[in-house]
Amino acid sequence: MPENKYDVFLRGLAFPAVLVLAWILVGQFGLIDPRLLVPVQRVIAVPFFDPDGRTIWLSLVTSLVRMVAGFLIGGGLGILIGFVIGTSSLANRLIGPSFTAVRQITVFAWIPLLTAWFGNSDGAKLVFIALSAFFPAALNTQQGLRDVPIALIETSHVMRLSWRTHLFRLLLPSALPSIAIGIEIALISAWIGTVGAEYAMGFGRGIGIFLAEGREQFRMDIVLIGVVTLALVGYGMNIVLRCGLRRLVPWQRQNS
Amino acid sequence: MLLPLILPLSVLLLWQIATAREWLAPQILPSPLTVFWTFVDLVTSGDIVEGLAISLRRISVGFAIGAAFGLSLGIAMGRSAKLEQYVGPSLRAIAQVPSLGWLPFLMLIFGIGETLNYVIIAKACFVPITINTAAGIRNIPVHYVEVAHVLRLRRSAMLFRLILPGALPTIFSGIRLALGHAWIAMVVVEMLADTAGVGYMMTWGRTLFQIDIVIVGMVVIGAIGFLMDGGLRWIERRLRRWAPVHA
Amino acid sequence: MRAEALLDTRSSLDIQAVSKSYRVDGKPREILRDIRFTVEPGELVSVIGASGCGKSTLLRLIIGLDTDYEGDILLDGRSIDGPTADRGIVFQEPRLFPWLSVEQNIALGLDSSGASPAEVKRIVTEHIEIVRLNGFARAYPHQLSGGMAQRAAIARALVSRPKILLLDEPLGALDSQTRAYMQDELLEIWRREKITIVMVTHDIEEAVYLSDKIVVMEPEPGRVCGIVSIDAPHPRRRGTSKFSALKDRVLSVLVRTQSAASAGLVRSHPAAQGGIARRYG
């Protein structure tokens, strides 16, 4: 059976299309309370025509800026710590177990402590986002370095490579695919963390607050568009990252 | 070896000093001893045990439902490329929306209560298990599949001798991921929209501005997460006794 | 009486004008062209040739993994359609399921036979003895050496009592010592089981040592360029001048074709080894 890329793409759209159709029909015949399930056209119109809905653009930009900042801090620190415990066995024994233990605490459970320490300011949100990004980045970096083939490390020792060469010609390139995955997960986590922090901490602007306020005012159209935006950003980031990371690790064979 | 203890102990020491010298207000950072006694209080009063019992029941039921659906759909998707093409993209898009995003709708549909918890936890488990099961099955080496054809294995043998064991490592990492997600989702729901469980206990601690309760909650959540992950690793090792042990 | 029993377990194979091509990037690429040869019941036939001559593809057609070809493949006069119990195959790699023990792996060969568990147990035990893996029944594949794993794979192919056994370079990945030993094992099994065998190999010496008949193929597209009959009795002695003469005969058929001499045999060997090393490394 010839697998046309276009056909496959269309098939992927079938399920969402059925859903939207059902949504439209339900709205047309008023099967569900329209206050709960807002008609499609109203949801789509919200970010453009509704004065409250239009704040979504600013909210989105604020959230994205917040996410990038938190991601850079958390992801950067994560790679650093992951690198240290991945290359130094002393550091691994010193920090590793604590790291594993702390990692088990659901990131969300940090929120009450962070708000007590930093209030509901941007600082608390930033710390939370950084924390969300930190663990996956650190974990994957460590794993990537730990999985550098022993045979290659031995080769490097036999050739008496300098530490610099060892690092830049062996360790980093070899761990790069894993680090890249870590960055990918870290960015997604940062996004979820951003929305979660805004949602749970309130105060200020952001897509999470947009959602929370929509709920508080019982504006389901605003809630719906908020969730859709949230999903689209996540999905979009995923695609962009896939393309970007593929270039970063050109020697790795991609399975389709 | 004492080495791993150095860091936690020095943090504890620094914490004790910080509170003793009042570098930070005790309302913001209660002393380790306060936290310890709060923990003892919460255990003896039954608050923690009760909350944990509720949380664990939720996670068991939700996980069972999510895993059952996830494995079935995952196996079906792994075996049928067409089904995967129809359902796969939607599923991966759904995976992008955190439980937090679903909360508003699910709350309206299922109300506040146990059903909501089960649904959210089941959803958190369902997605990673489905995706990993499908991928695990699809990635079974074609070598082995050919052997199965040549030996003309029956459907049952195909499933239990080839597909499930072959996909097991991937399925299992899906299950571990799922349980991690489920635990997170449950804590989130309990913290945001519930009136019982460990997560609620923490929110309550926040409301009362009693940070010691919050810290106790974090420790309990961390410990349970640790135990669950460790337990799953142990089960996986038992199930994979055939695999060579890595040095 | 005895002759009838023999006829029952041995099969003849008739390859008639088989051709096969794939489409690569939209363009057809010919893999096999007009392959013809027959295998008499109880014969051990080797197919030899440089890599890329379609030997393995041919085996896949015979076993029924691939049914998209032109021409006819007749087993006892009937054309084949998908894998059946009367043909068994051993691949180049053992392909044992790593999560099953040796006896469970071998029992897979009886899965579709409808045999009772007790019967399965008996047959499997018997075959573990035939391939001399006593004591390893409960071992997992990763605990076996390459030779042992390949013997387990042979046992798995034999348990269903196939009339014809196909071997796809089954000894290619083994060191030379194990290989020589396994060749004798194979002869022993062949002799004892009274079975028809078609074996693909790239090792002339192995072909000469084992076969009744050697089908020599040349690559691009895969064609039969000669069939050499070996009528020396078993056991054959490798060092003898007669053995060398037989090898030379096969070689001369091979070198007649330009491509085999320059690109094929000489280079094929290390390349194949490299491939294996990568897979297991």
Add this chain to the structure above:
Amino acid sequence: MIRSLLLSLLTLFGGAGIAAAAEPAPGAIHFGAVGSGYGQQVGTQLIAIAHIKGFIQAEVGDAVKLDFNYFTGTGPAINEAIANGQLDFAQYGSLPSIILRATGVGTKIIASGGGTNIYGVVRTGLPINSIKELKGHSVTIQKATILHWSLLETLKANGLTERDITILDLKTADQLAALASGSADAEFGTASVLPLRDQGLVKVIYTSQRDDPRATGPSAFFVTDAFAAKYPETTQHVVNGFIKAAQWVAQPENREEALQIWAKSGVSYASLKEEYANEQLHDRLDPRLDDFFRGQYADGIDFAKQQKLTRKDVDLSQWVDPSYEAKALATLGLQNYWPNRDVNGAVVSN
């Protein structure tokens, strides 16, 4: 030491203008209050009037930057911000402030913030028309807030106890979901429930304004001990501004403008109008720390203790500091502008 040195240097070189000032002006003053919805950063209390109409700015001078923060997270969020030193002044409900005080964070009550009307609503279609009929039903509130307090007070007044109903502790948005999905039968809330009634989701069976003024949710205006100790004069200026705002709101001709200001917060104008209907803002938003105020706060403190919301006692007399207000009223000549009320809210003298 260093600061006083710097100060004397400043006095030396800075000229006579600020020479007499005993305290340096703060660079910025941070205010916190409850906000809601979209719209501008503004709330629905006296502080919002003082903010928008610039009463405080006028008192402290233009050199001082005023920073107003309206929190959607309500009580706990403001507590956290105060504890972190992010706020110098705050106006919010009694219970969260009692909880914070009980943990030992230093604040002073410097004025009353006036009351918030509290509404009891039930899902439409349920045959419940009074508080008494709530027996056996589930009521959703956010615990440890004035709504919690108000609900239990109201139950008590109707001969019911906490055990007669099921309390669902949820945040505002989740309360809506609980009502809409049928998980909860009733809700106690502020004017934010009125749009729900307008959408036909709920009907109002109780309002504190109509049924029991004492159950109207009290709020207060706070200054942190740290700020008051460091900037006593500035604190006095801020209180002056706050009292001026209360005086402005109290005048009937300003009522309309006040409602318009509050409506910018996102709470609908209609809801606000209804919240204050049939009532003088002069009475409802009385900034006086009189017996009525103290009585309500004392009730709140008892309640918090009963409900085990606090671990330590709160001494109201140590907490309320009426000196700033007294001075402000004297300065502005408003000593008799608001009457004294007894603990039940009845006017005792003028």
